[in-house]
Amino acid sequence: GQQLNQSPQSMFIQEGEDVSMNCTSSSIFNTWLWYKQEPGEGPVLLIALYKAGELTSNGRLTAQFGITRKDSFLNISASIPSDVGIYFCAGPGAGSYQLTFGKGTKLSVIP
């Protein structure tokens, strides 16, 4: 089946630093979704990308749909303590209704 590889698995950063994480796939995705999950909660949709090359922002978050359609990137600028959580990339495979998720990037912010 399809797999999404997220990196890094975890990261510890100082408050105020910028963060970058990425997601790669062995097959083409037509949509990329980025979610954030906090302990005991369900994933919250942050950004949705629909077109190769698309760059979309949501506040301090910016995500890009790779031009090969096999990767996506999420950047967080000027991190703050409430950015702590696990960030997942996800997408539906071609012709599929199911979302495939990566294993997540766990972000810790040191005040």
Place this chain on the structure above:
Amino acid sequence: DAGVTQSPTHLIKTRGQQVTLRCSPKSGHDTVSWYQQALGQGPQFIFQYYEEEERQRGNFPDRFSGHQFPNYSSELNVNALLLGDSALYLCASGQGLTEAFFGQGTRLTVV
């Protein structure tokens, strides 16, 4: 506008028992999907319901079944519970193919 709501939030069951989890989709959404999330993993797709029919199913045994009602709410049933069924069960709703919005989940513990 209420988002996706799930009940109960926590549940403890004994091996061999049966369990029913419930989900009310976000207003205006007609599609409901169920996911299982083991500790430290990304959500895994169980199945999706649309127009009261199972539209797509992931790699889960027949012990996992579901239902969608005319008001679009949904139930997930798991029979003959195993210890390995302990997980966070997430319901997601959407309209169309992508952009799934998740509930807070039901934490199921099988003892």
